Each structure stands twice: as C-alpha cells, then as structure tokens.
Amino acid sequence: MPISWTPTRAEGLRRLDQFLPHAGRAYANRRNYDLGPGNHRHVSVLSPWIRHRLLTEEEVVSAVLEQHSYTSAEKFIQEVFWRTYWKGWLEARPAVWRDYTDTVRDLSSQRDGDLRRRWDAATSGETGIDCFDAWAQELIETGYLHNHARMWFASIWIFTLDLPWALGADFFLRHLLDGDPASNTLSWRWVAGLHTRGKTYLARAGNITKYTEGRFDSVGQLSGTARPLAEAPPPTPRPLASPVDPDPALPTGLLLTEEDLDPEFAMAGLDIRAVAALQTTTSRSPLPLPPSVLAFVQGAIKDASGRLGDALGLPVMKTSDSAAIVDWVQENGLGQIVTPYVPVGPTRDMTAALRANLRAAGIAFVPCVRSWDKLSWPHATGGFFQLRKRIPELLSEIRTGSLQLG
Ligand SMILES: Cc1cc2nc3c(=O)[nH]c(=O)nc-3n(C[C@H](O)[C@H](O)[C@H](O)COP(=O)(O)OP(=O)(O)OC[C@H]3O[C@@H](n4cnc5c(N)ncnc54)[C@H](O)[C@@H]3O)c2cc1C
Structure with a gap:
C-alpha cells in the first residue's frame, strides 16, 4: 500500500x-x-x-x-x-549548521566536472548499486526512508561513492517530508564519524540483505572500510538563551512557523489580537524542493491555522515572505510577537532580518520554549x-x- x-x-x-x-x-x-x-x-x-x-x-x-x-x-x-x-x-552549536549551509551553497553551485556527474548519478538512482538506487528512488517518490535505509544510504554515499556528506544531507533535506535541520545534518555527521569522533557507520552487504529480508544483494559493491572524515573539533556548546516571558499587558501577535504547529502552550494569559503563519520551506536548500514537500508543509500550516483561527475567532495571515510580517505587526497595532521557539535551522535563518527589524521598531519578539525542550x-x-x-x-x-x- x-x-x-x-x-x-x-x-x-x-x-x-x-x-x-x-x-x-x-x-x-x-x-x-x-x-x-x-x-x-x-x-x-x-x-x-x-x-x-x-x-x-x-x-x-x-x-x-x-x-x-x-x-x-x-x-x-x-x-x-x-x-x-x-x-x-x-x-548549542549553531556554527555546525552555518558551516553545513556554507558548504552546500559552495558545492551545489558546481555546474560540471566529475563531482557533478557522480552527484547527479547518486541523486537520480543511477549508480548501479541496486539497494542505493532503490532508496534514492523511494526517497524521491515517497518522501520517506526507513531509518536503517537512511544509515546505509549515507554510509554508501560517503564511503563507497566518495561524495561530500553535505551534498547527501542536502538531498535528504530537500526530499524528506520529515526533513529536519538537526536530525538530518547531525545523523549524516554521525555516519561520517564527525559526531562521535572517529566512530563511523559502515554499511555491510550481509546486514543489508538480512534487514531487507533478502531484497538486496550488494556483495562486492560496497566499500569494506569507513575511515572517519577529518574536520576541526566542533565548537564548545554555548549556553542556551534564557527564556524571556511575554508581557500579558501588550497587544500580542502570534506567529506560527513550520517548526512547531502546536502553539497553545505559548498563548496562555496573553491578549492575542492577530495571528500570522510564515512558511519557510524553500530556505531548507539553495536548490529547489519538490512540490510534494512544499505541499505537505503548506497543508500542515493550513490545518494548524484553521484550528487556531477557529479557537481564537481570528483570521490567520499566511505568507512565505518574512517582510510581510512587519506590515502585519503595524496594521494590527501589535506590541509584541510571541512564537513557539524557532530552533537553529532554515526558519531561524530566514527570520533573522525580521527579528532585527522588529527590535529596531521597538516590538519584542518572544520565542517560547516548551517544557519538553527546556x-x-x-x-x-x-x-x-x-x-x-x-x-x-x-x-x-x-x-x-x-x-x-x-
Ligand atoms: C542519515 C539520516 C538522516 C536523517 N534525517 C532525518 C530527518 O531529516 N528528520 C527526521 O525526523 N529524522 C531523521 N532521521 C532519523 C530517523 O531516520 C527518522 O526519524 C525515522 O526514520 C522516521 O521514521 P519513523 O517515524 O517511522 O520512526 P520511528 O522509528 O517510528 O520513531 C518514532 C519517532 O522518533 C523520532 N526518531 C526515531 N529515530 C530517530 C533518530 N535516529 N533520530 C532522530 N529522531 C528519531 C522521529 O520523530 C520518529 O517519527 C535521519 C536518520 C539518518 C540516519
């Protein structure tokens, strides 16, 4: 099915x-x-x-x-x-995300050459390694891969095909319906031996055959070694920002993002006058995302907005342009913006200018961290x-x- x-x-x-x-x-x-x-x-x-x-x-x-x-x-x-x-x-280490996005931007601008050819073959499922090609197709066609397939795929990408891990992570982040900056980037780094330093994940033919119940036989096709990639150690963790409480006396705008579509915990006791929903999916990669991923997020935002709008009796302004949020704040005479916390990743990147603009206009931007994360x-x-x-x-x-x- x-x-x-x-x-x-x-x-x-x-x-x-x-x-x-x-x-x-x-x-x-x-x-x-x-x-x-x-x-x-x-x-x-x-x-x-x-x-x-x-x-x-x-x-x-x-x-x-x-x-x-x-x-x-x-x-x-x-x-x-x-x-x-x-x-x-x-x-605690936003620099790891920044380095990853810089690398993807630099590598993905390559138009021709050997790397481009091998990268294209991998992302179109034409490497000749049956299991790998089948997972590339499954990812493109369904937007999902089993966890074990993600591990095998990343390992073959890095250690057999000798491709840069960041391009593989970008391929996943563009096509996965669950594409997540932290789970994805750091899992790729874990496979590459960059997370637990020196410990890599090697995909083995026997393990693949066993756990796919005989669907694949890749004997002789996979690298037998996985030498950890070299990189400077990650930065020491920076302390998490101290939470700031919203001011219950201020006219408040609630901002919904695709990072957390369940904002109820952030609304208690506030005078919410307007609601906006910002879609940031295109900022997951410098390359285009498939319509299925854009549509999933758009649908998810629509669903959450519908429920929230009904509960509050307010219309929800939907946009994918963060500059439109500033106009929305002014039109509604808002004194502060409250949003479920936006963690490190593309949405945080895309809202950086918005946060600065609001600060300059004297409007507080208050991200609320839910207890689970806190x-x-x-x-x-x-x-x-x-x-x-x-x-x-x-x-x-x-x-x-x-x-x-x-
Ligand atoms: C290279 C690689 C890239 C990955 N990229 C992503 C990604 O972009 N987004 C993402 O959500 N997960 C990612 N994962 C983690 C994991 O593969 C998926 O969360 C899981 O396969 C989702 O399927 P499920 O919902 O059936 O998981 P289940 O096994 O049913 O687990 C339940 C839930 O727990 C969480 N979870 C389970 N395993 C992991 C894990 N290893 N790491 C983080 N969360 C986990 C997910 O939210 C999942 O829905 C990646 C793993 C690897 C090895």
Missing part, C-alpha cells in the same frame, strides 16, 4: 492510534527491518507529523505509555528522544547516553497528563 501523506493533525492522530499496539516489544524487536516502500509496518512513520509538531513528542510518548509499561516501550521512547537530543545538540536540551550537549539515562526523570518532570512510569 502506498503511504498517503495527509498533512493534518487528525491524520497524525489516526496513524498514532493505529501504531500504538506495536510501540512496545514488537517495535524493539522488528524496528530495524526495512521491508520497502509501502511496507514500513514495524515503525510508526509518524516523523513528518512530529517534525512539524502537528503531533508533539510529549503527546506521542504519553499515548504510548497509556498502552505500554515504560520498560516495554523504552526503545520507542528513546528513539523519540534521539530527535530531542539532535535538536538540543545543534541548538528540560531536555541542557542534557543534550554531550553524547546521547547522557540524555538517555535521564529520560525517566525527565518524563516525570514533564508530567504529561497521566504519564505512568512502570
């Missing part, structure tokens, strides 16, 4: 409901099997909804814990926390293990509804 990508919260909740019975031991035992397009039944395939927070990590984990004990759902919960870990790690990110600056060991404690602190740890 082909996957249908309906960018609504209702569809995300329907899929979550369908997946819940499988989130316990079945997930832990079978999650590494990639059975091919339309057959990803051992994993949730919820990532496009979670990435844009049509579903939040908190509610997904909470729903899982209503059906499973913590012990049996531990693996699934840890995977959700991988996302939190990558977001927190990048938040409590977890300080533990995400080292290795994943440091965050992983705190998960039970963090879940207790976050206290999501009737969360029971057993």
Whole structure:
C-alpha cells in the first residue's frame, strides 16, 4: 500500500492510534527491518507529523505509555528522544549548521566536472548499486526512508561513492517530508564519524540483505572500510538563551512557523489580537524542493491555522515572505510577537532580518520554549547516553497528563 501523506493533525492522530499496539516489544524487536516502500509496518512513520509538531513528542510518548509499561516501550521512547537530543545538540552549536549551509551553497553551485556527474548519478538512482538506487528512488517518490535505509544510504554515499556528506544531507533535506535541520545534518555527521569522533557507520552487504529480508544483494559493491572524515573539533556548546516571558499587558501577535504547529502552550494569559503563519520551506536548500514537500508543509500550516483561527475567532495571515510580517505587526497595532521557539535551522535563518527589524521598531519578539525542550536540551550537549539515562526523570518532570512510569 502506498503511504498517503495527509498533512493534518487528525491524520497524525489516526496513524498514532493505529501504531500504538506495536510501540512496545514488537517495535524493539522488528524496528530495524526495512521491508520497502509501502511496507514500513514495524515503525510508526509518524516523523513528518512530529517534525512539524502537528503531533508533539510529549503527546506521542504519553499515548504510548497509556498502552505500554515504560520498560516495554523504552526503545520507542528513546528513539523519540534521539530527535530531542539532535535538536538540543545543534541548538548549542549553531556554527555546525552555518558551516553545513556554507558548504552546500559552495558545492551545489558546481555546474560540471566529475563531482557533478557522480552527484547527479547518486541523486537520480543511477549508480548501479541496486539497494542505493532503490532508496534514492523511494526517497524521491515517497518522501520517506526507513531509518536503517537512511544509515546505509549515507554510509554508501560517503564511503563507497566518495561524495561530500553535505551534498547527501542536502538531498535528504530537500526530499524528506520529515526533513529536519538537526536530525538530518547531525545523523549524516554521525555516519561520517564527525559526531562521535572517529566512530563511523559502515554499511555491510550481509546486514543489508538480512534487514531487507533478502531484497538486496550488494556483495562486492560496497566499500569494506569507513575511515572517519577529518574536520576541526566542533565548537564548545554555548549556553542556551534564557527564556524571556511575554508581557500579558501588550497587544500580542502570534506567529506560527513550520517548526512547531502546536502553539497553545505559548498563548496562555496573553491578549492575542492577530495571528500570522510564515512558511519557510524553500530556505531548507539553495536548490529547489519538490512540490510534494512544499505541499505537505503548506497543508500542515493550513490545518494548524484553521484550528487556531477557529479557537481564537481570528483570521490567520499566511505568507512565505518574512517582510510581510512587519506590515502585519503595524496594521494590527501589535506590541509584541510571541512564537513557539524557532530552533537553529532554515526558519531561524530566514527570520533573522525580521527579528532585527522588529527590535529596531521597538516590538519584542518572544520565542517560547516548551517544557519538553527546556528540560531536555541542557542534557543534550554531550553524547546521547547522557540524555538517555535521564529520560525517566525527565518524563516525570514533564508530567504529561497521566504519564505512568512502570
Ligand atoms: C542519515 C539520516 C538522516 C536523517 N534525517 C532525518 C530527518 O531529516 N528528520 C527526521 O525526523 N529524522 C531523521 N532521521 C532519523 C530517523 O531516520 C527518522 O526519524 C525515522 O526514520 C522516521 O521514521 P519513523 O517515524 O517511522 O520512526 P520511528 O522509528 O517510528 O520513531 C518514532 C519517532 O522518533 C523520532 N526518531 C526515531 N529515530 C530517530 C533518530 N535516529 N533520530 C532522530 N529522531 C528519531 C522521529 O520523530 C520518529 O517519527 C535521519 C536518520 C539518518 C540516519
């Protein structure tokens, strides 16, 4: 069955409901099997909804814990926390994102030559390596790849095809419906041996055959070694910005972005007079994005705007031009803008000038960090293990509804 990508919260909740019975031991035992397009039944395939927070990590984990004990759902919960870990790690090291975008801009302007030919062959699935070519096609056609396929693909890209990792990360970021600056960039760096320094991920033919249940035989086609790429060590983590509280007395504009389409937590006690939604998807890459990805995000924003507009009784001004936000602020006589926190990535880049313009006009721009991130990110600056060991404690602190740890 082909996957249908309906960018609504209702569809995300329907899929979550369908997946819940499988989130316990079945997930832990079978999650590494990639059975091919339309057959990803051992994993949730919820990532496009979670990435844009049509579903939040908190509610997904909470729903899982209503059906499973913590012990049996531990693996699934840890995977959700991988996302939190990558977001927190990048938040503390914005220079890693900046270096990546600079590299992609420089490399992608190459028009011809050997690199261009090999890069084109890889991104059109014409390398002659069956598994790799099939995953390139699956990504382009469906906007999704299984986690194990993403690891194998990145490893073959870097160590067999000898292509720059940043171009591979850009290919993913353009085509994935869950394309996320932190999870994507840092996972590619992890495969390349740039995250856990010196530790690379090598795709092996036997492992691919086993976990694709015999769909591929790449014996003799893959590099047998994966020498870590060399790079200066990443910057030391910078402290996370201290949160600023919005002023309840000011006429407030609520700004929605594709980074977090569930803004309710940021609205409490505020005098919200106007709502705007800013789409920034095109800034994920200097290269064009496929219509399917643009449409998914546009649909997700429309869905969230519809719900929010109804709840507040306000129209939602939708735009993909951040300069239009300044006009909107003036037209509505707003004193401050409140938005769910915009983490390091393309949306943050695209709103930099907007933030400066608002500041110059004396309008406060107040990003609100949700408890999930506020409590977890300080533990995400080292290795994943440091965050992983705190998960039970963090879940207790976050206290999501009737969360029971057993
Ligand atoms: C090279 C590479 C690039 C990646 N790029 C992205 C990306 O751009 N966006 C993205 O959301 N994930 C990315 N991932 C992580 C992971 O592959 C996907 O989150 C996962 O495959 C999504 O499928 P799922 O929803 O069925 O996951 P499930 O296994 O059902 O997991 C549930 C949720 O947990 C989160 N999650 C699971 N595994 C990871 C992980 N390893 N890292 C971060 N979050 C995870 C996702 O939100 C996912 O929806 C990447 C991994 C690799 C190796």
